[in-house]
Amino acid sequence: MFFTDWEGPWILTDFALELSMAVFNNERFFRNLSLYDDYLAYEVKREGYEAGYTLKLLAPFLLAAEVTDEKMRKIAELTARFVPDAKKAMMKLQKNWTPIVISTSYLQYLEETASMIGIEGHLHGTEVDFESIRLSESTKRNLLALIDEIASLRGERLYRKLDEVFAMKDVAEVLESVKAIGAGEKAEIVRAYCESRNVEFPVVVGDSISDYKMFDVARDLGGVAVAFNGNEYALKHADVAIVSSTAMSEAAVIELFLTEGDRAYSKLSNLDLPETEIYIIVDSDFKTVLEKSKRMRVKLRGLAGELG
Numbered sequence: 001m002f003f004t005d006w007e008g009p010w011i012l013t014d015f016a017l018e019l020s021m022a023v024f025n026n027e028r029f030f031r032n033l034s035l036y037d038d039y040l041a042y043e044v045k046r047e048g049y050e051a052g053y054t055l056k057l058l059a060p061f062l063l064a065a066e067v068t069d070e071k072m073r074k075i076a077e078l079t080a081r082f083v084p085d086a087k088k089a090m091m092k093l094q095k096n097w098t099p100i101v102i103s104t105s106y107l108q109y110l111e112e113t114a115s116m117i118g119i120e121g122h123l124h125g126t127e128v129d130f131e132s133i134r135l136s137e138s139t140k141r142n143l144l145a146l147i148d149e150i151a152s153l154r155g156e157r158l159y160r161k162l163d164e165v166f167a168m169k170d171v172a173e174v175l176e177s178v179k180a181i182g183a184g185e186k187a188e189i190v191r192a193y194c195e196s197r198n199v200e201f202p203v204v205v206g207d208s209i210s211d212y213k214m215f216d217v218a219r220d221l222g223g224v225a226v227a228f229n230g231n232e233y234a235l236k237h238a239d240v241a242i243v244s245s246t247a248m249s250e251a252a253v254i255e256l257f258l259t260e261g262d263r264a265y266s267k268l269s270n271l272d273l274p275e276t277e278i279y280i281i282v283d284s285d286f287k288t289v290l291e292k293s294k295r296m297r298v299k300l301r302g303l304a305g306e307l308g
Contacts, residue, residue, distance in 0.1 A: 001121070001199065002093070002254050003190050003214065006103035006110060008207030009228040009250060010086050010117070012301045015109045016058055018079040019072070023065045028151040033057050036162045038209065041183070042233075050182025051233075052104035052210030055126045057166070060174045063135050064143035069108050072130065076112040082247075083300065087117040089251035094120060097258055100193060102186045104210045124189055127179040139170040187213035194221055203257045205250055207297070209233035224257050224264075226250065229297040235281065235290055240268070243292045244276035245300060253278065 007014055020030035034054050041051035093099065099121035103110050107125035114123055135143075146165060153161055165171060181189075194202050194217075202223035204214050207230045215225035215237040227238035228250050235241055242249050252271050256264040268278050279289045 001098040001100055001193065001197065002258060003100045003102060003193070003202060003204040003218070005186075005206040005208070005211050006101050006114070006125075007105055008230075008297075008301070009205050010083055010090070010101075010247060011113055012081040012083055013079050013113075014301070015076060015079070015105050015113075016055055019058070019062065019067070019075060022075050022079070023062065023067060024147050026147055026151050029147050030054075030058070032150055032153065032158055033162075036159060039159055041209065050180070050184040050210075051212070052182035052186070052208075053180050055104055055106055055128075056175055056178045056180040056182075057162075059128050059178050060135065060166075060171045061143050061147070063130065063133055063174060064140040066140075067130055069130050072106065072108045073112045076109040077116075080113045080116060082117060084246050086247040089247035090117050090119060092248075092251050093254060094118075097254075098122070100124070100189070102181065102189050102214065104181050104186075124181060124185075126181045128177070133174055133177055135170050135174065139168065142168075143171070183210045183213040186210060187217045190214045190217045191221075199223075201257070201261045203254055205254065207231065207234050212237040226253055226257075227293070229300065230293050231297060232290055232294075235286070235293060238281055240265075241279040241281060241284070241289050241293055242276065243279070243289070243296045244273065245296065246273070246275060249273045249276040249278070 017030050021027055037054040037057060040046045040049045099119055101114060101119065101121060102124045105125055107127050110123050110125035150161060166175060190202060190204060193199060202218045202221050204218040205226045205228055206215060207228050211234050218225045224240060225238045226240045226242060227234040228242045230238060230241060242253055252273060256267060260267060265280060271278065277292065
């Protein structure tokens with residue numbers, strides 16, 4: 001088996017962003033929730049809070065807008081954009097190995113989009129039951145009225161306002177009901193599989209802040225952490241960086257490490273892949289790798305590549 005994030009390595013869409021645009025028509029609102037997520041995880045380091053909980057923060061606003069599971073799956077179907085060659089690459093890998101997909105995104109979205117490229121592995125995503133959780137009508141009105149205000153704020157004013165919003169009783173109860181997958185949960189899932197299945201060389205693929213802890217687990221257990229068009233958070237914790245416009249590159253690297261283990265490092269330069277550069281982080285100039293990775297990330301994903 002191998003372990004992988006979903007948004008970034010396989011699908012270009014940032015579903016939380018797409019949901020915010022489809023439901024609220026407000027890109028800045030979601031960008032500010034994402035900034036708040038980074039702030040809580042990396043600056044405040046709030047106890048019990050994990051990087052990648054943006055989907056948890058978004059849930060009360062979606063409930064206020066009366067989003068249903070059916071609406072979510074429909075938006076997923078309409079907005080899905082995959083990394084070039086994603087289906088071909090996944091089919092190649094699944095001939096011999098099982099993918100364990102671990103995503104911060106909603107499980108409804110993960111299930112819908114993973115089926116589109118024929119994934120037959122195990123799926124782990126943020127769980128929220130939009131059909132059964134309830135908000136009072138007054139809370140719904142208050143949250144919807146706050147969308148534009150939240151979008152307009154910056155810095156400390158933004159963080160203080162969101163602190164107030166998420167301390168509201170109804171809202172706090174919704175947050176408690178969401179079974180979120182963040183950086184810590186991703187790491188726990190990888191470790192649990194490795195221990196229960198006796199995985200001796202875990203291969204983990206990711207691209208952003210929510211992946212750094214599972215990268216650390218892979219390295220602690222003697223495996224490899226692979227960043228695919230990663231941002232700075234991911235690259236700082238990765239062993240190998242792939243800068244590429246095709247998912248066939250990650251399929252080739254994953255297959256090489258699953259087959260060869262540590263010996264794969266010396267064979268990475270033999271891989272002949274179009275529009276692809278592969279770096280061993282400790283042997284490379286970090287700033288150069290970061291700049292190339294960021295450029296490819298934004299080229300493929302646009303605004304979604306700038307987040308998290």
